[in-house]
Every structure is written in structure tokens, then in C-alpha cells.
Amino acid sequence: MNPTVLGIIPKPSESHSAIVVDDDRILVVKGNTNFDDCFWFLEVNTAFVREQKTRLGTEVVAWSKAVVGEAKIPIVISGPSGVGKGTLISKLMEEFPSTFGFSVSHTTRAPRNNEQNGVHYHFSERSVMEKDIKDGKFLEFAAVHGNLYGTSVEAVEVVTDGEKRCILDIDVQGARSVRATSLEAIFIFICPPSFEVLEKRLRARGTETEEQIQKRLRNAKAEIEQGNSPGLFDHILVNDDLKTCYENLKKLLGLSNGVKINKISVPELVPMPLEHTVSKIDQKILINCNDPEQEKSDINTFVLDLSSINGGAPGRTRGLNIYAAEPSTNGAISSEIAS
Ligand SMILES: Nc1ncnc2c1ncn2[C@@H]1O[C@H](COP(=O)(O)OP(=O)(O)OP(=O)(O)O)[C@@H](O)[C@H]1O
Numbered sequence: 001m002n003p004t005v006l007g008i009i010p011k012p013s014e015s016h017s018a019i020v021v022d023d024d025r026i027l028v029v030k031g032n033t034n035f036d037d038c039f040w041f042l043e044v045n046t047a048f049v050r051e052q053k054t055r056l057g058t059e060v061v062a063w064s065k066a067v068v069g070e071a072k073i074p075i076v077i078s079g080p081s082g083v084g085k086g087t088l089i090s091k092l093m094e095e096f097p098s099t100f101g102f103s104v105s106h107t108t109r110a111p112r113n114n115e116q117n118g119v120h121y122h123f124s125e126r127s128v129m130e131k132d133i134k135d136g137k138f139l140e141f142a143a144v145h146g147n148l149y150g151t152s153v154e155a156v157e158v159v160t161d162g163e164k165r166c167i168l169d170i171d172v173q174g175a176r177s178v179r180a181t182s183l184e185a186i187f188i189f190i191c192p193p194s195f196e197v198l199e200k201r202l203r204a205r206g207t208e209t210e211e212q213i214q215k216r217l218r219n220a221k222a223e224i225e226q227g228n229s230p231g232l233f234d235h236i237l238v239n240d241d242l243k244t245c246y247e248n249l250k251k252l253l254g255l256s257n258g259v260k261i262n263k264i265s266v267p268e269l270v271p272m273p274l275e276h277t278v279s280k281i282d283q284k285i286l287i288n289c290n291d292p293e294q295e296k297s298d299i300n301t302f303v304l305d306l307s308s309i310n311g312g313a314p315g316r317t318r319g320l321n322i323y324a325a326e327p328s329t330n331g332a333i334s335s336e337i338a339s
């Protein structure tokens with residue numbers, strides 16, 4: 001029986017090599033491909049794969065792209081409709097454009113006048129979204145105010161790939177689901193100063209019909225109750241005066257003194273040659289490049305250090321370390337690699 005294949009499938013390459021890393025995963029190295037897309041894991045027995053086998057009742061394998069470096073911890077912002085989550089997030093993104101990136105959710109609700117597909121949301125057909133959920137492409141999803149909303153794994157990963165800190169604007173059910181995943185995040189609940197103020201803001205925004213406003217206000221009561229219950233959120237902020245709330249948000253994110261998180265650049269590397277061989281010493285994979293072009297340079301062997309990898313399907317495998325191995329005078333690879 002063919003297994004169900006989950007995760008983002010790598011684009012085909014002209015050549016590839018593969019090596020069994022351990023009982024859980026196989027490393028696939030794509031030839032003639034840039035380093036940022038050439039290392040992939042096919043997971044065959046990780047916790048995620050075992051969980052999905054039980055869920056689907058079939059054999060399962062899952063792809064996970066391997067990337068260099070660690071992810072910055074995402075921020076989950078929740079709160080009732082109209083409390084000002086979007087307003088606060090826009091201010092953060094405007095003041096710190098190179099620090100934060102927004103997780104663009106999928107939704108089945110219709111776009112508002114000022115909303116662009118792919119920017120504010122990925123506006124989706126329900127049947128398409130339901131299929132993607134079934135295929136394990138979503139980190140979380142929930143039925144909110146009569147529509148389906150969800151955060152795809154990819155929405156978070158593309159922000160993190162860009163070395164930015166991902167911000168998720170999701171409802172309380174979504175926050176609870178993310179808490180239950182392996183994704184480490186900071187959870188912030190935005191509370192209105194009163195129910196009356198919330199209603200006023202929602203009406204003043206003018207984006208919903210009266211019926212929709214009533215539905216959102218009914219749901220807000222339960223959300224405020226759950227948001228204030230212990231254990232789910234790390235921080236609760238009251239959004240009364242916008243300026244004060246924004247300053248408090250920056251303070252808890254360690255940004256109040258204008259301190260910005262610096263981008264860490266990933267070293268530029270040459271593409272993986274078409275022809276190469278892979279071998280394994282403990283948690284280190286040696287990649288020997290048989291490319292004549294490559295041989296002209298001093299660097300002919302790369303070491304892929306897997307000792308700090310983390311994450312994995314349905315998202316990226318992070319914490320990969322790549323460096324060049326210097327050959328000794330007799331052509332052997334330094335014994336340091338084996339240590
Ligand atoms: N502190 C504040 N004082 C007064 N008005 C505010 C404040 N914060 C936000 N607003 C206004 O309230 C309205 C709702 O804000 P916003 O759209 O950011 O809410 P939201 O929590 O993102 O809502 P939703 O969950 O429905 O997307 C907007 O018109 C916004 O300008």
C-alpha cells in the first residue's frame with residue numbers, strides 16, 4: 001500500500017542522493033540546487049508521522065525542508081472581534097518592518113473593501129480549505145463567527161524563513177490549538193476596557209452587518225471569559241487608550257527602548273553540484289562534491305551537522321549547521337569532523 005505523503009513536497013531536481021539518518025528520517029540532498037532548497041528530510045517514524053498514521057489509519061511519510069539557523073519565537077495575539085488586535089499589529093509592523101512578519105491566515109469569509117488576497121488573508125473556497133486541512137497543511141483552524149479560519153504551516157514558515165518574528169492574529173480556539181502543538185510561542189490576549197466600548201468600536205468600524213455584529217458580540221462574551229482564564233495566555237493587555245496599550249505591548253516584547261532585533265544573515269553558499277556523494281559520521285553528514293568546477297576551489301567537502309536539528313514536519317526542520325571541511329595535506333578529512 002502506498003503511504004499518504006504529507007508536508008510540502010520538494011520540487012524535483014536533476015539528481016539527488018539519500019542517506020538514512022536514524023530510525024525516524026532519511027536525508028535527501030538535491031543536486032544542482034541552491035543550498036537554501038537542497039536539504040530535505042523524509043520523515044518515516046517521527047512523533048508527527050505516528051500521530052498522523054493514527055489519525056488517517058494509513059501508512060504515512062512526511063516531508064520537511066531543512067534550513068540553517070534557529071527560528072525566532074512567534075507571537076500569538078488573540079482577543080474578541082473589534083478589540084484592536086489588527087490595529088496594534090499594524091503599528092508593530094509599521095515601526096519594526098524588518099523584525100516582524102504577519103502570518104497570513106486562510107478564511108472562507110468574503111473580503112472587505114480594503115482587503116487584498118494574500119496580504120490580509122488568503123480568501124478560500126470552503127471545499128479547498130477543508131481538503132487542505134485534511135491533508136495536514138494547517139497548524140490550526142477554527143470555525144469563527146460562522147466562517148472557517150486557519151493558519152497554514154507555510155504561513156508561519158515563510159515569515160520565519162525570512163528571519164522575522166511571526167505574528168499570528170487568531171481567535172481563542174486557535175490559540176488553544178497552537179498551545180497544543182510543539183510550536184513554542186508567546187500568547188497575548190487583548191481585552192477591551194468594557195463590553196460597551198467593544199460594541200462601539202465594532203460598530204464604528206462599519207465592516208459588518210447588524211446581524212454579524214450581534215454574532216461577534218455574543219461570541220466576545222465567551223472569548224473574554226476564556227481569555228482571562230488561567231493557563232492559556234502568558235500576558236493580558238487592556239486596550240483602552242491605544243497609545244498606552246501599544247507602549248505596553250512593546251514593553252513586554254522588549255522593544256520599548258527602540259531596541260530592534262537584528263537580522264542574522266545566513267552565509268551565502270555555492271549551489272549543490274549535480275554530482276555529489278553523501279556519507280555519515282555520527283550526527284554529521286559529509287557531502288563530497290564531485291563537480292569539476294567545485295574541485296577547482298579549495299572547498300570540496302561540506303559537513304552538515306544534524307546534532308542541533310529541531311522542529312520537523314509538518315513545518316521546517318531547523319537548526320541545521322553547514323560548514324566547509326578543509327582537507328588535510330594527504331587529502332583526508334580532518335579528524336575534528338568525527339569528534
Ligand atoms: N484603543 C482604541 N481606541 C479606540 N479605537 C480603537 C482602539 N483600538 C482599535 N480601535 C478601533 O477599533 C476598531 C476595531 O479595531 P481592529 O479592526 O484593529 O480590531 P480587531 O481586534 O482586529 O478585530 P477583528 O478580530 O474583527 O479583526 C477599528 O476601527 C480601530 O480603529
Ligand SMILES: Nc1nc2c(ncn2[C@@H]2O[C@H](COP(=O)(O)O)[C@@H](O)[C@H]2O)c(=O)[nH]1
Nearest residue numbers: 081105141142144149150151169170171174
Ligand atoms: N483560529 C483562527 N482565527 C483567526 C485566524 N485568522 C483570523 N482569525 C480570527 O478571526 C476573527 C475574525 O476575524 P475578521 O478578520 O473576520 O474580523 C478574529 O478574532 C481573528 O483573530 C486564523 O487563522 N485562525
